[in-house]
Amino acid sequence: MKNNPYKNKTLFYPGHTACAGCGQNLTARHIINTLGPNTIVVNATGCLEVTTTKYGESAWGVPYIHSLFENPAAVASGILAAMKFKFKILNLKFKMPNIVVFAGDGATFDIGFGLLSGMFERGDNILYVCFDNEGYQNTGAQASGSSPLGTDTTTTPHGKKSIGALQTKKNMVAFAVSQGAVYVATSTAAYPKDIEAKTIEALKYNGPKYIQILVPCVPGWGIESNKTVEVARLAATTGFYPILEIIEGKITKVLKTSAQKPGIEEYLKLQKRYEHLFENANGKKVIAQLQSICDQNIAAYGLCPTCEEHEVLMQYREINK
Amino acid sequence: MKQILEGSQAIALTVNLCRPEVVSAYPITPQTHIVEDLAKMDADGKSDFEFVRAESEFSAASIVLGASAAGSRVYTATSSQGLLLMTEVVYNIAGLGLPVVMTCANRAIGAPINIWNDQQDAYSVRDSGWIMLFAKNFQEAVDLHILAYKIAESVSLPVIVNVDGFIITHTMEEVDIPNEKLIKRFLLEIKRENILDVKNPKTFGSLVTPSDYQEMRLELHEKIKNQKSKIKHEMGKFKNIFGRKLDIVSEYKTKDADTVFVITGAIYGTVMEAVNSLRKKGKKVGAVHLGMLRPFPDEDILKALANKKKIIVLNRAISLGAEGILTTEIKKALYGKCKAKIQGEIIGLGGRDVTVEEIVGLVK
Numbered sequence: 001m002k003n004n005p006y007k008n009k010t011l012f013y014p015g016h017t018a019c020a021g022c023g024q025n026l027t028a029r030h031i032i033n034t035l036g037p038n039t040i041v042v043n044a045t046g047c048l049e050v051t052t053t054k055y056g057e058s059a060w061g062v063p064y065i066h067s068l069f070e071n072p073a074a075v076a077s078g079i080l081a082a083m084k085f086k087f088k089i090l091n092l093k094f095k096m097p098n099i100v101v102f103a104g105d106g107a108t109f110d111i112g113f114g115l116l117s118g119m120f121e122r123g124d125n126i127l128y129v130c131f132d133n134e135g136y137q138n139t140g141a142q143a144s145g146s147s148p149l150g151t152d153t154t155t156t157p158h159g160k161k162s163i164g165a166l167q168t169k170k171n172m173v174a175f176a177v178s179q180g181a182v183y184v185a186t187s188t189a190a191y192p193k194d195i196e197a198k199t200i201e202a203l204k205y206n207g208p209k210y211i212q213i214l215v216p217c218v219p220g221w222g223i224e225s226n227k228t229v230e231v232a233r234l235a236a237t238t239g240f241y242p243i244l245e246i247i248e249g250k251i252t253k254v255l256k257t258s259a260q261k262p263g264i265e266e267y268l269k270l271q272k273r274y275e276h277l278f279e280n281a282n283g284k285k286v287i288a289q290l291q292s293i294c295d296q297n298i299a300a301y302g303l304c305p306t307c308e309e310h311e312v313l314m315q316y317r318e319i320n321k
Numbered sequence: 322m323k324q325i326l327e328g329s330q331a332i333a334l335t336v337n338l339c340r341p342e343v344v345s346a347y348p349i350t351p352q353t354h355i356v357e358d359l360a361k362m363d364a365d366g367k368s369d370f371e372f373v374r375a376e377s378e379f380s381a382a383s384i385v386l387g388a389s390a391a392g393s394r395v396y397t398a399t400s401s402q403g404l405l406l407m408t409e410v411v412y413n414i415a416g417l418g419l420p421v422v423m424t425c426a427n428r429a430i431g432a433p434i435n436i437w438n439d440q441q442d443a444y445s446v447r448d449s450g451w452i453m454l455f456a457k458n459f460q461e462a463v464d465l466h467i468l469a470y471k472i473a474e475s476v477s478l479p480v481i482v483n484v485d486g487f488i489i490t491h492t493m494e495e496v497d498i499p500n501e502k503l504i505k506r507f508l509l510e511i512k513r514e515n516i517l518d519v520k521n522p523k524t525f526g527s528l529v530t531p532s533d534y535q536e537m538r539l540e541l542h543e544k545i546k547n548q549k550s551k552i553k554h555e556m557g558k559f560k561n562i563f564g565r566k567l568d569i570v571s572e573y574k575t576k577d578a579d580t581v582f583v584i585t586g587a588i589y590g591t592v593m594e595a596v597n598s599l600r601k602k603g604k605k606v607g608a609v610h611l612g613m614l615r616p617f618p619d620e621d622i623l624k625a626l627a628n629k630k631k632i633i634v635l636n637r638a639i640s641l642g643a644e645g646i647l648t649t650e651i652k653k654a655l656y657g658k659c660k661a662k663i664q665g666e667i668i669g670l671g672g673r674d675v676t677v678e679e680i681v682g683l684v685k
Binding site for chain 1: 342343345369370371373374375376377379380381383384385386387388389390391392393395409410413417515516517518519522523524525526527528529530533
């Protein structure tokens with residue numbers, strides 16, 4: 001870009017076409033600005049790609065490649081192999097760039113799952129960031145392997161015989177840990193400082209790194225565009241979306257819930273995708289189940305303010321047996 | 322140097338001499354020996370490429386896509402179901418204009434599952450935007466790989482080198498593996514671009530809306546069509562350096578022939594035998610090998626077949642519900658320009674042995 005007014009200010013330019021209040025693009029900006037200019041972005045098909053790369057325009061101040069929906073992990077491995085060759089064999093002198101994958105939960109939990117597993121297994125030095133908005137929001141809010149129990153989506157609509165999505169969210173964090181990812185962390189769009197700190201921390205480790213961030217989707221979740229941060233915060237403070245850092249398989253940090261932690265209804269009632277749960281007895285049962293998921297997370301990851309650290313680790317090991 | 326080698330070994334040795342920087346592949350019969358040989362060269366320190374193990378063909382193709390975008394010379398090989406699995410990436414590589422070179426060890430497609438040779442795999446990706454070459458014999462299986470790197474990297478398009486599974490990959494024959502210095506000389510002038518340079522950030526793989534998509538696809542279409550003369554030019558340079566002639570269309574005893582067989586791939590050898598046998602019986606027959614399916618060499622095919630009475634197209638792949646795919650291709654090239662009767666035949670599917678007698682019997 002000639003006469004770039006944003007030069008040295010940001011690597012993620014304004015003017016992209018994301019919705020007002022988009023949790024994903026907000027989070028992507030914080031990450032890319034933390035990673036800095038010596039970074040190559042590999043993006044899966046999805047809202048981030050669609051809203052930032054319309055032909056003739058680009059929101060990216062770093063090299064960016066989009067190939068397909070399911071393959072960013074493998075494309076990133078290929079870029080890394082090319083860099084290794086330049087470095088080792090050709091003896092070119094340069095600072096190895098950070099290679100970062102940006103992919104949604106559809107690309108990560110579902111269609112690109114096998115390819116992500118391959119990247120983990122190869123031990124490739126890549127930071128994989130999953131922007132988790134719990135469904136195929138780009139195509140109109142269909143359910144993915146990340147959609148929580150009871151979510152009303154366009155492919156798991158609620159109705160006389162259905163309360164919405166029947167599955168529970170796939171535990172990708174445990175999967176990443178089990179596959180040997182050296183650095184695994186979660187966060188939500190409400191905590192940019194946490195995201196920045198985790199991005200910096202992740203870069204200290206050589207090997208595959210996985211950060212999963214809950215990013216509210218205004219149209220897909222049916223929230224007000226000024227509620228993104230509030231919803232993302234409630235996801236964490238209720239214990240529904242535990243905020244963790246796991247280094248080399250050990251939990252090193254968790255975000256504690258407060259003594260007066262909000263109940264899950266506080267989180268659900270702000271979102272149209274859960275509206276139906278408040279309408280009848282079956283829905284109330286699902287709300288109780290979702291509350292019990294929060295309680296289990298709080299116990300399992302030691303999120304309550306009084307939990308001891310060693311207790312957390314013991315419980316985590318139990319889960320992962 | 323002339324050596325007696327297995328086809329796969331000859332291909333692997335040649336690919337290594339082309340000095341790829343990143344190799345990634347997933348095993349599938351009959352491609353396996355090629356990638357096993359490359360892995361062994363890597364293990365023995367006889368190569369310097371990064372060998373990246375992939376968990377699927379889809380991944381292997383994506384890995385070489387990424388490496389190619391970062392400016393590396395890359396290689397992958399596959400076959401049959403593997404090529405179909407990576408089809409989405411195959412289209413993507415072409416759309417992005419990345420100079421990937423891939424070997425397809427041609428094999429049948431299931432169901433019913435069958436690991437033996439025909440060309441249904443390659444013909445199934447003929448519309449994807451790759452330059453598609455077919456080896457008619459052992460030596461071409463070697464030579465076309467060297468040519469493929471030259472073409473791919475000088476015009477920024479991917480190239481598939483098709484070699485018939487088992488017929489070439491698993492048999493042994495005398496073959497010349499060119500000297501590395503000559504290969505280097507042939508490939509020397511190419512400069513590969515790293516489009517992911519952090520000093521010059523670019524956005525690659527953009528979303529293209531209806532206002533530009535059609536133009537971009539047509540541009541790619543024209544670009545591929547316009548490579549015919551460039552490819553011939555490179556074949557000429559190849560002859561100057563290596564002393565061997567490569568042809569987009571090869572002809573055998575066609576000059577005075579009234580009936581001509583047309584085929585892609587290594588069964589051409591058997592077809593030439595059949596021509597000799599028919600000639601002994603006084604029949605004026607000849608044979609044509611089509612060495613390049615995309616871009617389709619309409620003029621060359623027309624030149625070879627224009628004044629013939631009968632053309633017998635030998636198909637190793639079918640457009641199910643229509644006809645042999647090569648038959649359609651030949652009809653298209655000759656439409657309105659040639660009065661020959663075109664007889665489409667489907668032969669040698671799923672490894673069925675094609676004999677001289679069978680081919681002789683097709684001339685009625």
